[in-house]
Amino acid sequence: MWSSFEIKVEKLQQFAIGQRWLSDTETELGLGVLIDVDERSISILFPKSDETRVYARNNAPLSRIVFNVNDEVQDQEGHKWLVESIEDRHGVLRYNVLRTSSDGETERKALNETRIGAHIQLSKPLDRLLASQVDYKEWYDLRIEALQMQAQMHRSPLRGLIGARVGLIPHQLYIAHEVGQRFAPRVLLADEVGLGKTIEAGLIIHQQLKTGRAERILILVPDSLQYQWMIEMRRRFNLQFSLFDLTRTASIKEHDPDLNPFLTEQCIIASVDLMVDHDDLREQALEAGFDLLVVDEAHHLMWNEEEGGNDRYDLVEELAQQTPGVLLLTATPEQLGVESHFARLRLLDPQRFSSLERFLDEEEQYLQTAKIAEVLMSDEPLAAEHLTALQTLLGHSIEDVPEQRYRAIHELLDRHGTGRILFRNTREAIQGFPGRDCQPAALIAPENWSMDGKLREQMWPEEGQLDGSWMENDPRVPWLMEILRKELKHNKVLLIARSGPVVEALENVLRLHAGIRTAMFHEGMSLLERDQAAAYFAEESYGAQILLCSEIGSEGRNFQFASDLILFDLPANPDVLEQRIGRLDRIGQENRIQIHVPYLIGTAQERMFRWYNEALNIFSSISPTAQTLQENFIVDLKDCLLADLGQKFEDLLEEVNVQRQALEAELQAGRDRLLEYNSCRPVVAQKIVQALEDYDDNTMLPMFMKRFMSSTNIDFDEQSNGTVIIKPTDQMQVQGLTLDEDGMTATFYRDQAQIREDAQYLTLEHPFIESVMEMINTQSFGSTNVALLKSNALKQGSILIEVWFKVDVVGPRSLNLPSSLPRQLVRVLLSETGQDLSEKIDPVILRPYLHHLDGNSCRQVVKARRDVIEQRYSQALESAKEGLPVLKEQAKKYYSQKWQYEIDRLSYLKQFNPSIRQDEIDRLTKLQKEGVDLLEDISLTPSAIQVMVVVKP
Structure with a gap:
């Protein structure tokens, strides 16, 4: 055992290849060795877990491991040595060590630190106690509670789901749970608009990162959605994605021409067009390699058998071929034809979907x-032909009883079709959407209004007058003031316009001339200012009546608590219009949406309104065909918008309306209810929701954190609205926490986090809480205590020794080995005479009888009872070790069975469902063996020690 080595925090020293370092944030990786260093970064190999980490040189979260004379060290072969002396050779240490063999022979040698074993055991609590470094009783209690919460989190099936700022929506959680726990998931998320595909993808990404299944992620999106994705990942999941555009990549190259920009960050969002238009960036992205590729708006990836794919398809195909995990997102999987639908499935599994003809045959079957x-899912009785067909499909007969019908449905889901890689929920299946109504406001155009010229000038003339002069004769302005003063006086109203200057001009008029409480939200504001505006709008009593947003207001934020939407202008793209409406028309909306659309009679504005309303029907309901129809008729539409073409425009509206209805009827007829059911199995989904509700109701985190902050001098101020303001102070007694100098507004409650987007949602998976837990886990915080135990049942003046050990197993995070341990903490409680009281006296029973002892008295107790403490500690260690063999076998059995169940299930189903990939089964088998082998090396790490002095009550 290595009992007294130093962990030196030497962030500014000269790094040298061969030095041994410990990760401050991932101690489970074991002891690492520095293998590469340059001006900006260092690379550390962690041999035990077979992982390499690259850190920025200036702020690497690492601590140097240095052993002292008389320390016991272990080499890579597992032999133990005693350190006699130490030499420093150009920054790398050489230990002169000795050991005595069983026959009494002494062996000496020089052991470079590069040859030290990767498994490290810490036993600092005893050293600190004997050196009279005694912590506060509260710190000791907090340490034990933190270790217990961490152990519970490791075992929780909800890992990766707890920390997301999302509502408990069954279909979203079901998909996230089903896909997020896979290794290298390759799926198509095809929920209808407004059902939360971005949230589902975010939950999957969050789980993959938290469980170590993925570390490098690339998200490819259209230009207009980059910012939305970045905000969603940050606000909902606390994931820091870097936005890569031409400016950023050029800046990186200018600084270092040889540096691959895609190796500078782990999680990246980039535009599809950026990669398509720049072959060098495309090649560098391929060279950099990622664990998970996410592609939004995947219906733009077009392909046919004769011509192949378009530029976007070819790009994604190249990336998908060398990226283990792939998520494709589209609301319209078959909108552009069965060929393109097949092509997207082909991206996910080219072996399974190798032939369009075979795919069509399978689809027919x-x-x-x-x-x-x-029929099984309905109340309709099963006819003889149904029972016969089921026997053919399942390979066995069933009876027409509820239990067997339910089981048969799940067998069909597992065996047939694309259910394992395609998830599609529909509004009709999910339900719970109140609907929406269009409230047009036809206004008389002023005499000087432009009726010809460029379409932009006719549709949005205000954008050409940045001084705000357009407001003097624009009838939409007085209409807006009037409707806010009267009809919508008591309502929360969201207004969206195309640009920031228009929003600023309108806000100025409403606030100064109409006396209306306003808030703004546009691209010229900082992230903090936008958060504050959104929070002011969300305030019920004294908040803003109206929030005025530029186009980014239709991206990345949801305002379901409002139900009135004013479209001050109309966008040119139906998808953008749907995004605007989607800020309110989402799950959680309790009222019918009222969409107020002002337009000027006889202008291009009116014709655009009629196009959206009469041809595409986009104001009344989501139109899955709108974008395609507009693209198909764009030439005729532009002609009609530019000038009043009378009957030609009427004919266009009628023709497109007929086509739209036909396409929607076709989509409805082709609804795959089995697929919809598979995309949200209600019983399973409800169990996940219930588990998260139970966690929310029973978590001890709020009380724990309040005690932690109070005892460490972190400033926190509880607000009446359920939030807390947390700020660092000069008197803080802990270091290394993820807490900005400006502090943060936060909440521990999910419902409050849903409303207050300016407040961070604190859970065990929030970076700040994770940093607290990691600090407790890796530092000496609360690891020692001496307390008074007031009791008449024990001998007065005697002492009890309580020692807590962590059960450690080193391995890749993706295997989640700790979850297989029956116990992750071992507590040993011994009397002064050595009687084991661990099972007889629970720590919860002791806690009310334990009281603080001042520092001087603590030192006297330790000094007077040093020999007894050392003896009982050694006894506690041996006692804890005795249980390791049984614990090890239980862990290996549990881990092996857990993986074997999934391996057997997939192997069986592969006989019937070719969408189950052999490489997935092979990977599970490999991981099973790897985990079982690593569980052989379970060990104990002393984590905390407490001496209790018995006194009379």
């Missing part, structure tokens, strides 16, 4: 399966 499944 699958339709029969879906029809039988629909």
